Every structure is written in structure tokens, then in C-alpha cells.
Amino acid sequence: MTFNNLNINWGHAIAIAALFIVPMVATEYWMSVIVLPVLILALAGIGVNFLTGYAGQVTLGAGGFMAAGGYFMFAFAMHGDIRSFPLALLLAGLATAFVGVLFGIPSARIKGFYVMVTTLAAQFFLSWLFIKVPWFYNYNEVPNVTLPPMTLFGFDINDDPVVKYYFTLITVLALTWVATCIIRSPIGRNWMAIRDMDTAAGVIGINAIKYKIIAFAVSSFFIGIAGAFWCFIFLGTASVRSFTIERSFQILFIIIVGGMSSIRGNYIGAAFIFLLPILIDYLVKTFLGPILGGSLDSATLSNINKIIFGVLIIFFLIKEPEGIDKMVRDFTSRFKNRPLTVKQNKT
Amino acid sequence: MTLFLEALIGGLLAGTMYSLVAIGFVLIFKASGVFNYAQGAMLLFSALTLVSLNEFGFPFWAALVMTIIITVIGAILIERIVLRPLANRNVMTLFMATLGLAYVIEGMAQGIMGAEIRGFDVGIEDLPIFWGDILISQFDLVAAAVAITMVAILALFFNKTRIGISLRAVADDTAAAQTLGININRIWQIVWAVAALTGLVAGMAWGARQGISFTLSLVVLKALPVLIIGGFTSIGGAIVAGLIVGASEALAETYIGVHIGGGIVTWVAYFVAIGFLFYRPSGLFGDIEIERV
Numbered sequence: 001m002t003f004n005n006l007n008i009n010w011g012h013a014i015a016i017a018a019l020f021i022v023p024m025v026a027t028e029y030w031m032s033v034i035v036l037p038v039l040i041l042a043l044a045g046i047g048v049n050f051l052t053g054y055a056g057q058v059t060l061g062a063g064g065f066m067a068a069g070g071y072f073m074f075a076f077a078m079h080g081d082i083r084s085f086p087l088a089l090l091l092a093g094l095a096t097a098f099v100g101v102l103f104g105i106p107s108a109r110i111k112g113f114y115v116m117v118t119t120l121a122a123q124f125f126l127s128w129l130f131i132k133v134p135w136f137y138n139y140n141e142v143p144n145v146t147l148p149p150m151t152l153f154g155f156d157i158n159d160d161p162v163v164k165y166y167f168t169l170i171t172v173l174a175l176t177w178v179a180t181c182i183i184r185s186p187i188g189r190n191w192m193a194i195r196d197m198d199t200a201a202g203v204i205g206i207n208a209i210k211y212k213i214i215a216f217a218v219s220s221f222f223i224g225i226a227g228a229f230w231c232f233i234f235l236g237t238a239s240v241r242s243f244t245i246e247r248s249f250q251i252l253f254i255i256i257v258g259g260m261s262s263i264r265g266n267y268i269g270a271a272f273i274f275l276l277p278i279l280i281d282y283l284v285k286t287f288l289g290p291i292l293g294g295s296l297d298s299a300t301l302s303n304i305n306k307i308i309f310g311v312l313i314i315f316f317l318i319k320e321p322e323g324i325d326k327m328v329r330d331f332t333s334r335f336k337n338r339p340l341t342v343k344q345n346k347t
Numbered sequence: 348m349t350l351f352l353e354a355l356i357g358g359l360l361a362g363t364m365y366s367l368v369a370i371g372f373v374l375i376f377k378a379s380g381v382f383n384y385a386q387g388a389m390l391l392f393s394a395l396t397l398v399s400l401n402e403f404g405f406p407f408w409a410a411l412v413m414t415i416i417i418t419v420i421g422a423i424l425i426e427r428i429v430l431r432p433l434a435n436r437n438v439m440t441l442f443m444a445t446l447g448l449a450y451v452i453e454g455m456a457q458g459i460m461g462a463e464i465r466g467f468d469v470g471i472e473d474l475p476i477f478w479g480d481i482l483i484s485q486f487d488l489v490a491a492a493v494a495i496t497m498v499a500i501l502a503l504f505f506n507k508t509r510i511g512i513s514l515r516a517v518a519d520d521t522a523a524a525q526t527l528g529i530n531i532n533r534i535w536q537i538v539w540a541v542a543a544l545t546g547l548v549a550g551m552a553w554g555a556r557q558g559i560s561f562t563l564s565l566v567v568l569k570a571l572p573v574l575i576i577g578g579f580t581s582i583g584g585a586i587v588a589g590l591i592v593g594a595s596e597a598l599a600e601t602y603i604g605v606h607i608g609g610g611i612v613t614w615v616a617y618f619v620a621i622g623f624l625f626y627r628p629s630g631l632f633g634d635i636e637i638e639r640v
Contacts, residue, residue: 058439110624112438113382117575117624120568121617132608199638245568249446256443299462306454313447317440318432 011332012264019169023162032161032234034278038270039172040229045254045266046179047222052252053260054188055215056195057107061119063247064126065220066227068096070238071136073228074145078138085150085157085167093225099126100220101213108209111198123248127240144239147232164233171229175222180263182218191215192261223251253309257316259323268324276312277305353481354601355594360487362593363494364556367549368566369573369585370501371542376579377518378538379430380438384445387567388452389543393418394550394559398467399460418547422539430535453564464560467551490552497548498586501541510537518580572620578633587631592616 019039023031044062051059073092082088103122107115130136130143137143155163182188190211193201198208231238250273258269281301320326368390375383396417400410425448433444476485505511516524517534525531553563573592577584596612604611629635 056439058442106621106624110628113442113579114575114624114628117571117617117620120571121614121621124614124617128610128613132610197640200640203640252443252446300458303454303458303462306450307458310447310450310452310454313450314429314444317436317444317447318429321436321440 015267016173019173023165028161031165034275036165036168037230037234038267038274039168040226040234041251041254041274042267042270043172043175043229044223044226044251045258045270046176046263047219047224047226048251049255049260049263049266050179050182050191050222051215051219053255053262054183054195055191055212055219056198057111057115057119057212057215058113058252059119059219060116060245060248060252061103061122061126062223062251063243063245064123065096065100065223066230066247067130067238067240067243068099068126068220069093069224069227070231070243071130071145072096072224073232074138074147074238075136077147077150078145079135083148083151085152086171088150089171089225089228092228093221096224096227097217097221100216100223104213104216107212107216119248120245123245127243130240144237146237168229168233171225175225176263179222183263187211187214187218253313255323256313257323259325262323262325264328265323265325268328272324276308280305280308349481350601351598354597356481356483357487358594358597359590360484360491360593361597362590363487363491363586364549364553364589365566365569365573365592366586366589367490367494367497367545367552368570369577369589370498370582371545371549372567372570372574373577373580373582373585374501374538374542374545376574378514379441379517379535381430381441381445382438382579383542384442384567385425385449385452386542386546386570387564388449388456389418389421390546390550390553390566391559391561391564392421392452392456393543393547394467394554394563395456395460395465397547397551398465398554398559402465414547415544418543419540422543423536426532426536426539430539431532449564449567453561457561462561464558465554467554467559486556490556493548493552494586497545498582501545501582504541510534514538569616572616574630575620576623576630578630580634581630581632584630584632592619595619 019035022035026035044066047065048059048062051057069092072095073088076082076088076091076095080088080091082091099122103118106118110118134140134143137145150157152163152167155167157163157167190201190206193204193206194208194211202208227243230242235242254266254269254273256269257272258267259265284301284304316323368386371386371390372383375381375386393414397410397414400413401407403410405413429444429448430441433441476483476488505515513524513529514534514537516527516529517531521531524534549566550559550563553559553566569592573585573588575588576591577586577588596615599615600609600612623631627633
């Protein structure tokens, strides 16, 4: 049985319900340091997935656009005096989308790896901009910013972690639903046509330039919102250092591991990529720590992490290019299809 | 005028470094269509290996020979373990596999040989020389000479040797080359080994200039605009584009950067590349692809 109009099946309904009861059953550490960042990264993953998974344009600029989301939100709150959190968030998303369009324009002429250079330009230019233009950090001594007190329909968004969690959860779920709708609309279908072969898409009358630029806009909107969440809900402050090129890679890895062209995959990938280092950290410290003694420092750990990550990426690309999402699908379909029968179309 | 010439010449010479890095990319891209993000990691790995062996007590030449052997073995392993299972996948998948590869190589290089910055002394003193009023770094001149020598060797290798000619055949038309009995896996191994060795040369040149550290593996990000401007398939293009990028970075920093806060070298190259793309979507010397449905 499914809720057809919302495209939710029982598995998803249970997962969503579990996310809603997290604040009631889990400690604050689990809620704010484990589940919350995974949700935000999943949202950023959806944004990158629009562009890379659906429209076929590899992007290495996610970090830059996340930073844009954070700093734009601060600009609207501080300089624009907009103290409603949702409104400032929306405006930040739209402003990031506009920047995304600017950097998407060159993709009208170029494709493939050549698009990567425009996203790298965005990454490095935006990080530079938010450090070098003092207006963006309100002429502080360091380019880090914190939001002024904000309002959220009468709730306390500034101090209460539970309110923060629910606001993030509801926004992320709502945007996920929007994402599903976009993917199933003509826009999403046209993206996939362009991804699979843009010449052929052009031949059947799809305006590839227009849809590529739409992809940049929608993608940047989602990434910008995720960036604002990352700054002001998860970290509490915006700083360019949290959005280096490493962040762009992290989000690209989320969609590779989770599953390109899959919405659910972003959640799986985000959980996997965010939690794996924590798990490795824990396992190495518990099992290797006593053997190695004092020689186990954070540099060694980060190197071990890097190697495991790299191996996993290669493994997934070789064995399961469609990511963990495909594995989940294969696994559940085993139970759905028992006993194994040849499906016949009912006429 | 002196300022202009100094910035231009300094930039052009620094640009030869970019060219050195970019050549490694072009070799692999030509032969196998892989955009090898791990080139920077390979560069770091080989330079670190050389320095570590040298510090370990081996004389420079012995360390160099050992590094070459290790690099070639590494290239062959990469072909066997990563590329062969991914044969015939689309180019983006291959690119992302090299991303993973870069992580593995970086992790191993730093895990085994340490992450601190190593000095690397090749025995050239970096005394500036004056040419009229213009100051030129002697070191950059040597690096430029190395780049030119390497290109000459590669040109000979590609045009005169049997392996070089089969490499070009594979680059031209993989399927046709295979029907003629060229062992494509062997060719890939050779190409990766040659690219890794150019990486070693580039790593030595960069390392001698600014020490060997993790930042070396990030030069790939700088090589990307070079490749874009020159075209992914042309060694000559990589050289010209390296010079363009080097010169435009130096000039932009001198004339524009000072007015808007400096530090613009981080992104100038990408904007120059985008500018070129508007006029030449396949780069200056790249092959223009004709697509058929």
C-alpha cells in the first residue's frame, strides 16, 4: 500500500516517523551532532544531484554555493534587517540561485569536463569574495559571522536545539518533496534527456541551454539553503573555512556512494559519508589504539580515513555504480518478489 | 614598463610549471579518455618517495632510480586494479574513480612518509639574475629548460619509437588499434607510467621551488584551466596554455589584484579559461568533436 499522491511507501513513512521522534528518544548529542548534519548534507546532496545526477553536469562548486547561502542569509538579516528566519532563508536561497545562474551561463557553450572549470571558478571566486569584501562579514575583524536574533513564527530559533531540529527536518522534508516533484515534471525529464545525450535531446526539441541553466538555478537554491542551515543551525556561525573544495568533494561523494539520480540515495549517502569517519575513528581507537600505543595521532587517523574513503569510492564505481540506493532496492525487491514468479502484465 | 616585463616574464616562467603538470594529464586523456584527477596525488607521491629515500640515506641518483621503479609499478597496479574493471564506462565514472584514487594515494603517501613540509635541494641556488633592469629567477629558468627538454623527449618518444606510434594509434581510434593487435591494456600501463614519470619531473620542479607538502597535490586544480585553454588532447596546447595562465595570473595580480584586495591568483585562471571557452569551446588546440546521434 502506498500514499500514491505523496510518493511515500511504508519504508519511507517509518523512516520519517523515526526522524520525528529523534528529539524525544535520543540525547541532544545524537540529535544536534549526528542526525542534524546528515539531514543538511542530504539536502546539499539533492542540490548537487540535480546538476550532476539528473542534468549530467559535474560540479565541484558545492562548497562555494553553500558559503554563498550562509553569507547571503547573514547579509539579508544584518544589512536588509529581515529578522524572520524562514524569509531570510528563502531570500538567501534565491540569491544563491541567481549566482548559480551566472556561473551556469558558460555551460550554454561548453559541456563535459569543461563545465567543471566554471564550477571551480565559482568555488574559488566565492571563497575569495567572502574573505575579501568586508561588507559580507559586517566589517568584523575576522570573516566569521553570527546571525542577529531571529524569529520563527513565535518559536525560539536562537537557543532551543529541539526547535532548530524540527525546523530543519520539516524544511528538508518539504524540499525533498519539491525535489521529487521537479524530477517527475517535464523539467526533470528534460534534464535526464540532456544528461543521456544532449545532441539527441536537442534533436527532439529540448532547449538544452535553457534547461541546463534551470538546473544550475534549482541546484544552487537547494545548496544555498543547505549552506545557510549548515552555518546557522548546525555550526552557529558562517565561515569560509567550512566550505573549502573538500566540502565540494564530500558532497560529490555523497551522491556517488548514495546513488546518482536518486533522491533517497542522498540521505543514505549523507549518512554514510558523515558517519563513516566517526565510525572509523571509533573502531581504530578501540581496536588499533591498544596495539599501536601512543603513536596513533589525528594525522594517522585522517590518512586511514582518506584511504578507506578512496577505496570505497572506487569499489562503488566498479561494483555498484548506482550506489547504495540500488543495493537497498535490490534487497527489498527480493522480499517483494517472493515467491519468485514471472510477472505478467494484466490486460 | 619594467614592472610589466618583470611580471610577464616571471609569469611565463612560472607557467612552465603548470605546463609540466598539465602534460601528464594530456598523455592519459589522449590515450584513454580519462581525466586523471589523481595526477596531483601521483606527483606528490613520487616527489615524497624521492625525498624520503634520499633522507633515508640513499644517494640522489639511487633514490631517483628507485623512485622511478616504484612509480612505474604503481602505474601498472592502477591500471590493473582500477582502470581495467572500469573499461568502457563513461568518462564521468572514470573521472570520479580517479578522485577516489587520489584519496588513496594521498592517504598512503602521507601515512607512510609523513605530512610535514620537506625541503628538496636539487643543488640550484635561486639567485636572481638581472637582464637589463628586469629581475629573473634563475630557478624558473632551469625549470623552463627542464620543461622544454621533457617535451622534446616526449615528442621523440611519440614519433620515433614503436610504442609511441602504437600510443598514437590508440589515441586516434581505440577500436581500430585493437583490431590491429595492439594490446590496449599494455598501452594504458605505459601511458600511466609515462604520465607518472612526467609527474615525478613536475613534482621535483615544484618541490624544489616551494618544498614538498600536501599542497602539491592541489596543483591539479590549477592544471584544469590550463587543460581547458589548451585543449585536453594537445601537448603543445598544454605548454602554450600553461604560459598563458602563468602570465595572466602574474599580470592580473600586479595590475588588478592590488586594487581589489589581492590574492586573486586563486581564481583568475578559471575566469581566463571561461573567457577562452566562449571563443574556442574545445580549447585552442583541442580536437573539435563532431557528435552524431
